[in-house]
Amino acid sequence: MYVKTTARKTKSGPVRYLHLAHNQWDPVAGRSVPKILYGFGREDQLDRDAVKRLVGSLARLLDPADALAATAGADLEFLESRPLGGTFTLDALWKRLGIDAVLKGLDATPRRGRPRGVEVTERVLFGLVANRALAPSSKLAAADWINHDVHIDGLPETSDDACYRAMDWLNDVRERLEAGVFHQVANLLNLEVDLLFFDTTSTYFELEDPDPPVDRDEHGHVLPTDGPENDAHGDGSGGASEAANSVGFRTYGKSKDSRDDLPQIVIGMAVTRDGIPVRVWCWPGNTNDSKLIRQVKDDMRDWTLSKIVWVADRGFSPDANRRYLRQGDHAYIIGEKLRSDSVEIKAALSRQGRYTDIAENMRVKEVKVSETERFVICHNPDAAERDAHIRAQLVAQLEELIAGSDTLPIMKRGELRGLISTKPGLNRYLRVTPGGLLRIDKARMKTEANLDGKYLLRCSDPHLPAADIALGYKQLLEVERGWRDMKQILDLRPVYHRLEERIRAHVVLCWLALLLIRIIETSTDDTWHNVRRHLDRLHAGTFTGPTGVFRQRTELSKPQRDLLARLDIPAPKQIIELAPASR
Numbered sequence: 001m002y003v004k005t006t007a008r009k010t011k012s013g014p015v016r017y018l019h020l021a022h023n024q025w026d027p028v029a030g031r032s033v034p035k036i037l038y039g040f041g042r043e044d045q046l047d048r049d050a051v052k053r054l055v056g057s058l059a060r061l062l063d064p065a066d067a068l069a070a071t072a073g074a075d076l077e078f079l080e081s082r083p084l085g086g087t088f089t090l091d092a093l094w095k096r097l098g099i100d101a102v103l104k105g106l107d108a109t110p111r112r113g114r115p116r117g118v119e120v121t122e123r124v125l126f127g128l129v130a131n132r133a134l135a136p137s138s139k140l141a142a143a144d145w146i147n148h149d150v151h152i153d154g155l156p157e158t159s160d161d162a163c164y165r166a167m168d169w170l171n172d173v174r175e176r177l178e179a180g181v182f183h184q185v186a187n188l189l190n191l192e193v194d195l196l197f198f199d200t201t202s203t204y205f206e207l208e209d210p211d212p213p214v215d216r217d218e219h220g221h222v223l224p225t226d227g228p229e230n231d232a233h234g235d236g237s238g239g240a241s242e243a244a245n246s247v248g249f250r251t252y253g254k255s256k257d258s259r260d261d262l263p264q265i266v267i268g269m270a271v272t273r274d275g276i277p278v279r280v281w282c283w284p285g286n287t288n289d290s291k292l293i294r295q296v297k298d299d300m301r302d303w304t305l306s307k308i309v310w311v312a313d314r315g316f317s318p319d320a321n322r323r324y325l326r327q328g329d330h331a332y333i334i335g336e337k338l339r340s341d342s343v344e345i346k347a348a349l350s351r352q353g354r355y356t357d358i359a360e361n362m363r364v365k366e367v368k369v370s371e372t373e374r375f376v377i378c379h380n381p382d383a384a385e386r387d388a389h390i391r392a393q394l395v396a397q398l399e400e401l402i403a404g405s406d407t408l409p410i411m412k413r414g415e416l417r418g419l420i421s422t423k424p425g426l427n428r429y430l431r432v433t434p435g436g437l438l439r440i441d442k443a444r445m446k447t448e449a450n451l452d453g454k455y456l457l458r459c460s461d462p463h464l465p466a467a468d469i470a471l472g473y474k475q476l477l478e479v480e481r482g483w484r485d486m487k488q489i490l491d492l493r494p495v496y497h498r499l500e501e502r503i504r505a506h507v508v509l510c511w512l513a514l515l516l517i518r519i520i521e522t523s524t525d526d527t528w529h530n531v532r533r534h535l536d537r538l539h540a541g542t543f544t545g546p547t548g549v550f551r552q553r554t555e556l557s558k559p560q561r562d563l564l565a566r567l568d569i570p571a572p573k574q575i576i577e578l579a580p581a582s583r
Helices: 048-059 064-072 085-096 099-105 118-134 139-148 160-189 289-299 319-325 343-350 381-402 410-421 442-449 466-474 477-488 500-524 528-535 558-566
Strands: 002-010 013-026 031-042 077-083 195-204 264-272 277-284 309-312 331-336 356-359 362-367 374-379 430-432 438-440 454-459 539-545 548-553 575-579
Touching: 002 031, 077 085, 085 099, 085 118, 085 500, 085 528, 085 558, 099 118, 099 160, 118 139, 118 160, 118 500, 118 528, 139 160, 160 277, 160 500, 195 289, 195 477, 264 289, 264 477, 264 500, 277 289, 277 500, 289 309, 289 319, 309 466, 319 331, 331 466, 343 374, 343 454, 356 466, 362 466, 374 466, 381 410, 381 438, 381 442, 410 430, 410 438, 454 466, 477 500, 500 528, 500 558, 528 558
Parallel strands: 195 309, 309 331
Antiparallel strands: 002 013, 013 031, 077 539, 195 264, 264 277, 331 454, 356 362, 362 374, 374 454, 430 438, 539 548, 548 575
8 A cells, every 4th residue: 555646737737646545456457556545635735634643543553663663764763862851941031031132232333352153152152051050061061062962952063162262252241241131131020129139159269379469450350451561570460469459360268168278269149039140240269248249239330220228148247338338229238246346236135125926937126226227136936946055065065175174284274275265166155264274154155045046137228117127138048049059050160260251251151040040940939950850851852864854852741841831931843953855
């Protein structure tokens, strides 16, 4: 049984007709002759849906393997299968947010350093962002991943050189990119930016020596040099001196990863109340937190934002910072150190008042200390029990250490005192008598007990309710979650780069990846880990045959359909790509 084709000549030209036929033996003619079983009509008017239904109905009579072989044909060859779901979803969101349009629009005017193909560069940058979100690796490994392990629309292949060139250009345009992306995302998602949370972290590098010092401005950017003639040292450092603003990018500082023995950089991030990261900054590794928030406020001044309440941790609370944040119509909520010598802090903690419950494990009270600032004491009963338990363990350990120390020689007792001084938790509760004896500081224990489960907030907004001040500060955890995801999911570290420009570009790529996955998490109300697991099961199979090469996706599972529906992303086409046989 086969499909027979006949042709007729008409006034408008030749017309082909299709028939279902089979050969039947004719004893009179002594040969096989075709017998027409069914006429499909004109080829240009063929009901292809009806043919598909017929083929499907016949295929059910065969085993699955035989049906696949029969419908595929002997000349159809399966080449490979690549994950599609993750890159397709990220790309759809990338384009909906207009990040591709922002990148392409940054260099509408030709200029020196502009990439020859901005469209290609945009695709390479998306590939690098997708790599951070799905399979974090070095740029060399990312290029191999793009070429062999995943399907990205518009980027069949790339090279590590193309990745590096794209990163160099990204570093040049990063400030305009951040502003453009913020406005695109804010308009599309109607972001609430009345509260902006800011915090910093550090990331270290496995280096034997820090970077050589170079002259920098107050924002940590390298100052331009006129050439070797201005090199004061004659060593190519561009005139770097021993001045306070002369420092290498990867240098020693106070590590938030407890790796003070390794060079590091400092990274800052501003996040909305919904956890959407809106901007990142990078500074040399020895930069002090207390000055950074002023630069952050200046950098975001041109973004035409309305009133903002800055929310920051206690590392940003010096008087100069608070005065700076209040300029214009802005305000702040800043955590304060409870163990402070400040007169205001001591007065706030000593004031009496009744707490108001605002959540299951949170109660607050506002105390009047200043005419220009408000102080809110927050108390967490669960945290108070935990603090008391930890203190009891520390005191028990300290008592065990100093037991019998009265009988020790003065020299040995001094050695024990020195050992305890290296343990801040124990040293806090140690008292030394005028005679040099070691005792438990009962007064300090009582003072610490009064601080169990408490933290103090300072706010300059006269209208925010105390409950909103406390809950707003509690959302600072969103920034901490962002740092955790950057380091654990997006693999911010290790950084496989040596040049400062590429390290900065690497941080921007991580920020863009975090932006996409955070929007996906807030839209699906699920973690990126679970979402990625479902999306990775959606594949694109590549086939080749007489008509060319094509890619076809696997059928969508229910979790995949539900995820795409919650993200309002249409399902990918069944046939993803079709190319002629000459390909």
